[in-house]
Amino acid sequence: MRPFVYEQPADISAAVAIASRFTTNDDQPTRANAQFIAGGTNLADYMKLGVAEPNRLLDLNRLKESGLRQIRVTDDGIRFGALVRMGEAADHAEVKRRYPVIADSLRLAASGQIRNMASLAGNILQRTRCEYFRETSWQCNKRVPGSGCAAMEGFNRQHAVLGGSDACIATYHGDFAQALIALDAVVHAEGSRGARSIPFAKLHRQPGDTPHIETDLAADEIITAIAVPAVPWARRSLYLKIRDRESYAFALASAAVALDLDGETVREARIALGGVATVPWRAGAAEQSLQGKKLDETSAEAAADAAFAQAQPRQHNAFKIELGKRTLVRALLETRDMKA
Amino acid sequence: MDAAAPRPKENMGEPLPRVDARLKVTGQAHYPADLPIANIAYGALATSSIAKGKVTKLRLDDARAVPGLLDIVTYGDMDKVDKPKFGNSGATSIGPLHDRTIFHDGQIVALAVAETFEAAEEAARLIRAEYEEEKPTATFDSPGTATIPAAGKSPLFKEDVKAGDFDAAYADAAVKIDQRYSTPTQHHNPIELFSTTAFWEGDQLTVHEPSQNVTGWKVELARQLKIDPAKVRIVSPFIGGAFGSKGPMTPRTAIVAVAAKRLGRPVRCVTSRMQAFGTQTYRAETRHRIRIGAGRDGHITAFAHEGWEVTSRPDPYVVGGTSATGRMYDYGSVLTHVSLVQADRNTPGYMRSPPETPYVYALENAMDEMAVALGMDPVEFRRINEPKTEPIGKKPFSSRSLIRCYDEAAEAFGWAKRDPKIGAMRDGEWLVGMGCATAIYPTAVAPCAARVRLTVDGDVRLQCGSHEIGTGVRTVAGQMASERLGVSIDRISVEMGDSSLPPAPVSGGSISTASVCSAVLMACDAIRTKLYAAATAEGGPLAGSHNEELELAGGKIVAKSGASAKVEDVLKAMQVGAIEEYAEFAPKGATPDALKKLYAGTPEFHGGDQDEDSVKYAFGAEFVEVRINRHTREIRVPRIVGAFAAGRIMNTRTARSQLMGGMIWGIGQALQEATEIDRRYARYVNRDLQDYLVPVNADIKDLQVILVPEVDPAVNPAGVKGLGELGNVGTAAAVASAVYHATGKRIRDLPIRIEQLLV
Numbered sequence A: 001m002r003p004f005v006y007e008q009p010a011d012i013s014a015a016v017a018i019a020s021r022f023t024t025n026d027d028q029p030t031r032a033n034a035q036f037i038a039g040g041t042n043l044a045d046y047m048k049l050g051v052a053e054p055n056r057l058l059d060l061n062r063l064k065e066s067g068l069r070q071i072r073v074t075d076d077g078i079r080f081g082a083l084v085r086m087g088e089a090a091d092h093a094e095v096k097r098r099y100p101v102i103a104d105s106l107r108l109a110a111s112g113q114i115r116n117m118a119s120l121a122g123n124i125l126q127r128t129r130c131e132y133f134r135e136t137s138w139q140c141n142k143r144v145p146g147s148g149c150a151a152m153e154g155f156n157r158q159h160a161v162l163g164g165s166d167a168c169i170a171t172y173h174g175d176f177a178q179a180l181i182a183l184d185a186v187v188h189a190e191g192s193r194g195a196r197s198i199p200f201a202k203l204h205r206q207p208g209d210t211p212h213i214e215t216d217l218a219a220d221e222i223i224t225a226i227a228v229p230a231v232p233w234a235r236r237s238l239y240l241k242i243r244d245r246e247s248y249a250f251a252l253a254s255a256a257v258a259l260d261l262d263g264e265t266v267r268e269a270r271i272a273l274g275g276v277a278t279v280p281w282r283a284g285a286a287e288q289s290l291q292g293k294k295l296d297e298t299s300a301e302a303a304a305d306a307a308f309a310q311a312q313p314r315q316h317n318a319f320k321i322e323l324g325k326r327t328l329v330r331a332l333l334e335t336r337d338m339k340a
Numbered sequence B: 001m002d003a004a005a006p007r008p009k010e011n012m013g014e015p016l017p018r019v020d021a022r023l024k025v026t027g028q029a030h031y032p033a034d035l036p037i038a039n040i041a042y043g044a045l046a047t048s049s050i051a052k053g054k055v056t057k058l059r060l061d062d063a064r065a066v067p068g069l070l071d072i073v074t075y076g077d078m079d080k081v082d083k084p085k086f087g088n089s090g091a092t093s094i095g096p097l098h099d100r101t102i103f104h105d106g107q108i109v110a111l112a113v114a115e116t117f118e119a120a121e122e123a124a125r126l127i128r129a130e131y132e133e134e135k136p137t138a139t140f141d142s143p144g145t146a147t148i149p150a151a152g153k154s155p156l157f158k159e160d161v162k163a164g165d166f167d168a169a170y171a172d173a174a175v176k177i178d179q180r181y182s183t184p185t186q187h188h189n190p191i192e193l194f195s196t197t198a199f200w201e202g203d204q205l206t207v208h209e210p211s212q213n214v215t216g217w218k219v220e221l222a223r224q225l226k227i228d229p230a231k232v233r234i235v236s237p238f239i240g241g242a243f244g245s246k247g248p249m250t251p252r253t254a255i256v257a258v259a260a261k262r263l264g265r266p267v268r269c270v271t272s273r274m275q276a277f278g279t280q281t282y283r284a285e286t287r288h289r290i291r292i293g294a295g296r297d298g299h300i301t302a303f304a305h306e307g308w309e310v311t312s313r314p315d316p317y318v319v320g321g322t323s324a325t326g327r328m329y330d331y332g333s334v335l336t337h338v339s340l341v342q343a344d345r346n347t348p349g350y351m352r353s354p355p356e357t358p359y360v361y362a363l364e365n366a367m368d369e370m371a372v373a374l375g376m377d378p379v380e381f382r383r384i385n386e387p388k389t390e391p392i393g394k395k396p397f398s399s400r401s402l403i404r405c406y407d408e409a410a411e412a413f414g415w416a417k418r419d420p421k422i423g424a425m426r427d428g429e430w431l432v433g434m435g436c437a438t439a440i441y442p443t444a445v446a447p448c449a450a451r452v453r454l455t456v457d458g459d460v461r462l463q464c465g466s467h468e469i470g471t472g473v474r475t476v477a478g479q480m481a482s483e484r485l486g487v488s489i490d491r492i493s494v495e496m497g498d499s500s501l502p503p504a505p506v507s508g509g510s511i512s513t514a515s516v517c518s519a520v521l522m523a524c525d526a527i528r529t530k531l532y533a534a535a536t537a538e539g540g541p542l543a544g545s546h547n548e549e550l551e552l553a554g555g556k557i558v559a560k561s562g563a564s565a566k567v568e569d570v571l572k573a574m575q576v577g578a579i580e581e582y583a584e585f586a587p588k589g590a591t592p593d594a595l596k597k598l599y600a601g602t603p604e605f606h607g608g609d610q611d612e613d614s615v616k617y618a619f620g621a622e623f624v625e626v627r628i629n630r631h632t633r634e635i636r637v638p639r640i641v642g643a644f645a646a647g648r649i650m651n652t653r654t655a656r657s658q659l660m661g662g663m664i665w666g667i668g669q670a671l672q673e674a675t676e677i678d679r680r681y682a683r684y685v686n687r688d689l690q691d692y693l694v695p696v697n698a699d700i701k702d703l704q705v706i707l708v709p710e711v712d713p714a715v716n717p718a719g720v721k722g723l724g725e726l727g728n729v730g731t732a733a734a735v736a737s738a739v740y741h742a743t744g745k746r747i748r749d750l751p752i753r754i755e756q757l758l759v
């Protein structure tokens, strides 16, 4: 690991000030000299592997604003402070009651120890686990722009079938983000150019020709909170995660589903897919195909077909199309049958 | 009732807790890389990023500029020491710093040594190799492989076993199958990382390194360094998982020893998880073709097993499991052939039940297919083919309790409730499947020495250079002394894992309990003989008694008559403070050189299929239930039952623990575990525990181990059959059979993953 400077700014404005001093407007947050660290479960790992190379770490854990550590539930929705730990949010009684899909997505992620360390903002910004990205001797456009993509023709079983490009097919592995994008969450951020709100769906960028650009954030922007609007019928929601083992593994395919039902007929469906796409993935076409329809195995299958209509398989990941569809079908049926 | 401590049945010892359990769970056990050592310097490896070619240039300037860097050991620096040797104690013949040729991915190109671990790692990362690259051969079907017959390439695999006229019998068989199976590359990934800590005191070298073979390493390291083995000491008191990976010494050990010499300081090198994939051994991928022919009555008349195994270019590592599969059932005729397929890979090595895991997987999967083809219950099919003598040499089995294992496991599992129809069993959205398979492991034993001292205070000190790799050998050796000397276990201290102790064989092949306990038994009996002689001598407290009438218990010599004498008093009367005995055990059939070879670190193994009088194996039967989701097809294992018979069970707790661990591993081998190779580059891809999956707690639900009583005095004086490697043999086939039962899909290539069930 390379030597680096470690600082503990006292409040958000101090953190932003230091960050903007050591970064430029063009810097990507993941490539900048100065980078924020929260739980460190992702960043410290990548620093040890030589994948992330900040020479200055700004630890957010001492920031004095208490809202950063709070979960606030109101009639307008729910607001998660950026530094709330995954474990705390997963166990929160109101989150479990009002938004089972959020609680599930966190509960089924990582391990108890990691959930106790990892922050919610860090979670949504977690970087891909592409094996070729993690090990610096491989070619990787995301790590070293323009160097090529070893995964494209390599062992790409875990790679994305949706949202990829010729430059990069790395999967976005997070679970929480699928619940957030399905529920139209908004991310609050503060940087040297002021505070702003970013619709969750705009936060992550598809790789396109520039896979090293991962989010819409500037290098000196701190996420302060994540807000989920009130969606009363989200009590009928769940997160289904299919993986190679029962726990402590990333999704091969997952689905976040929330349903507003009139009897068995769908008034509105919210669907996001994990494990199969390069970014958190809202399945709009699938949602539309269900609207006004009776939800049964046939309509669920049609929705799943719509969700994967644009999917592009590679040598080892073609199964994810079929698996992703079946995951969605099962998630839809299980959500329908929930007692909510 | 405590499941972890099963009540002993006939011929089983007490479930004593491990003597080192408290040390381990309280962090007081110092594993080799934990040991505090003054003035230590840290080493980190730089490894190749290509699998084939030559290093044309090594750029060291950036690394040299790292503050705290002390030294870089690389090409040229090892010229004064000898290259490693492959076999016995050596993992490979590749001397990575002796030669700029790159034979495999992740080959060592340098060792950076610095004041801190971080500086060493940083320097190693900055070492830049330039290569003249060649197109490497990755594995089966890659261009450039060379296929050679395995027989004779390894002293452990002399010939392809055969019996009768397979071709004729197969041609005539009424029912037959001809199928191919495969198993993937696997790496041991013990949680304790690989490490070497070396320091010199004058010309005396001490190496702390997790090792399953301290005596063998002492001799081999001395050979490489061209010094007297008496000047080398290997210390490895605790090992955090080995599974074979810490059996052979790798080239790193000598490199670190040289670095320590150059610096005149202790040097410690811990390899990273990723580096372990290329710098250590592994289980190579295998392929199999099995043909079975049988009459309609279910009697097998013809069995052929062909195997292919990947190995490195320079070293012919062979597992050759056909010697076990060829003896499993009453086949009529047997034909086997094993081939090695050479590729540009690091040299494979032992991994828990090296031959049996892949070969018995193929055999048992085929047996299940054959039972289906015959329309027969798979347990019944095995019962019909239970042999009286083994089919190759027509020798008897020293003992064979397979059918009893099947009966007990089937009963506990509830096999009778299984509906044999494919796909007939369901639980809501879940398809239910049940399957079974046989486990077999050869019972071997090797020469071993041990020193036991009984003091007048009633304390016992037991010394033996064996290795506590987690099996509980320290506990069972203590237990043997406790039983023979009548001293409670808390008065017994057991020293192991040090090449300055009496030599023991490599802790591999499940021989340790048998070999160590046989030596301890000998030493204890020699102590008893002396005590009895003194006690029964004229004027002694038990004068006139015969040795056969005496027992040692509770610190006393007790005669059948009821008379007794305190051991303490007997020793006092003898005017000694202690009796110490050094025993050298040699198994029946040992050659005149057997003990010499033990001290030379090249012990001979006896038993298994090697003996004249009988073949010696331990057996088991495993039953598995799987559940497969109707939609998404993930496979879960809610239940597994295994019944095993392995001669005398020294300690039912440690025995159960070994078998349970094996079964859990077997589930992982069936469903998860595989090292992925990028075939373009012959490089490993999933080189960490994020992507190299093994079961987690949530994967293992209801697991039951049944210890089936068995008495077998023929195997060794202790009557013990090794069981450390028995538990994971057969499990994967049982899972495959259950998956077939649930879905009608026969998966022949491991691991069985979701994608194979989606189509």
Ligand SMILES: Cc1cc2nc3c(=O)[nH]c(=O)nc-3n(C[C@H](O)[C@H](O)[C@H](O)COP(=O)(O)OP(=O)(O)OC[C@H]3O[C@@H](n4cnc5c(N)ncnc54)[C@H](O)[C@@H]3O)c2cc1C
Pocket (backbone or CB within 6 Å): A030, A035, A036, A037, A038, A039, A040, A041, A042, A043, A044, A045, A060, A082, A083, A086, A108, A109, A110, A111, A114, A117, A118, A119, A120, A121, A122, A123, A124, A125, A126, A173, A174, A175, A176, A221, A222, A223, A224, A248, A249, A250, A251, B690
């Ligand atoms: C073994 C393992 C298994 C895992 N399994 C799963 C899983 O199954 N599902 C899943 O979803 N996740 C999983 N994870 C990922 C884990 O959830 C993330 O590592 C974690 O959520 C990151 O949070 P953190 O606070 O530790 O982030 P850090 O590592 O501290 O930071 C991550 C990134 O976010 C940036 N950052 C952090 N906070 C802020 C902020 N407030 N504003 C701006 N930038 C910020 C950092 O600069 C960095 O780039 C796993 C991780 C591990 C190690």
Ligand code: SF4
Pocket (backbone or CB within 6 Å): A128, A130, A131, A132, A133, A139, A140, A141, A142, A143, A148, A149, A150, A151, A152, A167, A168, A169, A170, A211
């Ligand atoms: S898929 Fe993306 S992250 Fe992975 S190697 Fe290719 S460019 Fe890098």
